[in-house]
Amino acid sequence: MSYQSVFGATATAAINGGAVPLSSYNDGKAIQTMATVLCCNCGAPIDGTLGISMCYDCVKLSVDITEGIQRESTVNFCRNCERFLRPPSQWVAAQLESRELLALCLKRLRGLTKVRLIDAAFIWTEPHSRRIKVKLTVQGEAFANTIIQQSFEVEYIVVATQCPDCAKSFTANTWRATVQIRQKVPHKRTFFYLEQLILKHNAHRDTISIQETRDGLDFFYSQKNHALKMVDFLSAVSPIKMKKSEELISMDTHTATRSYKFTFSIELVPICKDDLVCLPKKIARAAGNIAQVTLCTRVGNAVHLLDPETLDSMDLQPATYWRQPFTTLATSTTLTEFVVLDIELTGVERGKYALAEVTVARSSDMGRNDNTYFVRTHLGGILHTGDTVLGYFLSNANFNHELWDTLNQNNVPDVVLVKKSYPNRKKSKGRNWKLRRMAKEYNEMEDSGNSMSAKQRQIEQDRVERDYELFLQELEEDPELRGTINLYKQPNSQVAGRQRQPQAARMEGIEGGGEDEVSEVDGVGDAMETDDNDGHAAESEFDEEDDDEDSLPEVGLDELLDEIDELTLEDAYVDE
Structure with missing residues (x-):
């Protein structure tokens, strides 16, 4: 901001002993001039009609309009849901250096209403320092008819805490709505596929707890609207039938306010693929x-x-x-x-x-x-x-x-x-891909009510593992089914980067492989050295097995996604 814009135009006439003429003549015409005085600090001429004795630069150096504004403050951050607290009790999601976070920081600053905010921007800080720095530019009135502009920095300390919603999620029986998914079939392949659909579309984002039962899954929510969103998602991806029920928890007789728990019972059509x-x-x-x-x-x-x-x-x-x-x-x-x-x-x-x-x-x-x-x-x-x-x-x-x-x-x-079918498929064959799983809790109350023995639980666990292996085999055999879910690359997998080679090339380069591969090829070599006939039989068997492996369905690398570990806000604020 220039001196002329704040104090007016400077005098152009010569100063003689501090006296400035109020008028002069040019070709017989009177020209009105402005009276000026000298600054009491630096002696610069200023407009004398403003009633001040200092120039603009001296006013900025001697007057602080940011006095009374906080230079340090705190913001509360929930580690579980990665949200910030907006006083008095609202928790909002905001990314680092975003407009939402900047607005939240400015609202936490006391004394900012006394001046006019011109500009605000983040100053980059190391994420692990638990500090957020903001540079502010404000305008304020130093004297009468005197406006100056100054900039300063504010430092916010990020305080890790827990929001009420996350606190309820760690407490039993605090849910307000639940979605119970059931299917009357003797296997769990449908729920494995449904789990992958939920993970791909992030439909479980608002859940506070997920429980796995023998016949299905239970999703618990803190609000009814979140449960309705899950019901809408399920109806869009699977054939279902829904029943709703509600239970009265409490009622205020003075205000007629009632509190309910809602249960949405979802039943899937008991028809599965290949039935x-x-x-x-x-x-x-x-x-x-x-x-x-x-x-x-x-x-x-x-x-x-x-x-x-x-x-x-x-x-x-x-x-x-x-x-x-x-x-x-x-x-x-x-x-x-x-x-x-x-x-x-x-x-x-x-x-x-x-x-x-x-x-x-x-x-x-x-x-x-x-x-x-x-x-x-x-x-x-x-x-x-x-x-x-x-x-x-x-x-x-x-x-x-x-x-x-x-x-x-x-x-x-x-x-x-x-x-x-592929009868020569190896169950222990390493895959170059994997699936993500949801964090689920098993409902032990159901097993205690059915008084299952340890042997029965082991049988049930083996059945679930067998169903999961069949589901993975279905994904390998059906490209259309793979296209509806997300498959991720297996980290540190030898199968992912391994190119299929001829038998002789494999045997020559097997020295750089693992011990299992070496022992397998050594066994073939011993058989060939022992007897020529047995050697030819072993070689033919090796070729047949190699052909069978080549004919097995596999998942291409172009169908896999890189599993990127996103740096969440919680991880960013963890001390080194």
Whole structure:
């Protein structure tokens, strides 16, 4: 700000003994001039009509308009939810050096209302110092009709504390709403997939606790609106039925204020991927007269069913199912292994499915009898002669199902092929990818009520681990299913950067590998040196195993995400 803008125009006439003429003549015309005085400190001429005795620069040096404004203050930060306290009791989320954090810091500063704020900006500080520095520029009136501008710094100390919401999350029975998800199926693969969808969309952000039960998951919330958001998300990604209930906790008789606990009971449709479904006649006719015996190929917000003999498909909506609910005919736990003896494509294709006529035989019948079965399948695009495939063996099946008894058995196929199998898959094979998991607590009250023994708990744990391994295998086999969730690179994995090489190249470069690889190849070498015939057999077995590994489904590196450990605000303020 210039001297002229604050004190007015300076005198242009010469000063003679401190006396300045008020007027002068130019070509006979009187020109009015301004009276000036000298500054009492530096002697600079200033406007004498303002009634001050110092120039602008001297006023800035002698007067402090920031007096009374705090130079140090504190801000409260919650480590759990990473929010700052906005007085008196509001907790808001704000990133470092953001507009929200700057507004919060300015509101915590006392004495700032006495001056006019012109500018405010952050000064970078080391994150681990627990300090936030802000540079402020203000304007204020030093004397009458005298406005000056000054800048100063304010330092804020970040105090780690715990917000009331996080305090409630560590206390039992403090929730106000809960979402209970259940599905009446003998496995947990559906909940593994649902867990990955929740993690991808960050739908569990507002939960204060997650409990795992034998039949599903329980999500607890401090507010009803948060539970309703979870219900909306579940209805968008899966076929559900919802029931709501509420429980009165307390009531104020003077103000008629009531406090409730809300429970949202979610039931998933008990139809999973690869299940064999027998539709009621009414639903089958309404869907274009599709066959009653169908195969479930995918479960989204609706159940996608496919007739493997004609490639006709339909979407079973949740509302349609719950009007006339029915159970599945068979689940993937009853699949039988078959061997493909002959295959011929029919030329009919719909999407990723290709109709083919296949001759198969049960793997258990190989070498015992000559029973073969001629079927039509939707897997013509991936099956070849000699492959093994899993399917439902219906020729001698006896289902205790009311819809099965109403079917015309002449129209029921002998075998329904479901998916290609990989019998040489190694269960302990290292994967170059991994999945994130939610932090869940197990509900021990349910087990204590059922009085489960230690052996039963171990059996239950083994079943869950087996279901999780099957879920991982499904992800490897189905690229469409992998596209709906996030897969992350496995850190420090030898499989991630390993390129497949020929057998000779592997044996030459095996010296740099691990001990397991060395022992495996040494065993093959010993067998080759012992006997030529045995050596050829071992070599052929090695080649066969190598070919089987090459044919196994794998997840490409281009489908994996880097697991970046984001530096959260809590970590930024941790002392070194």
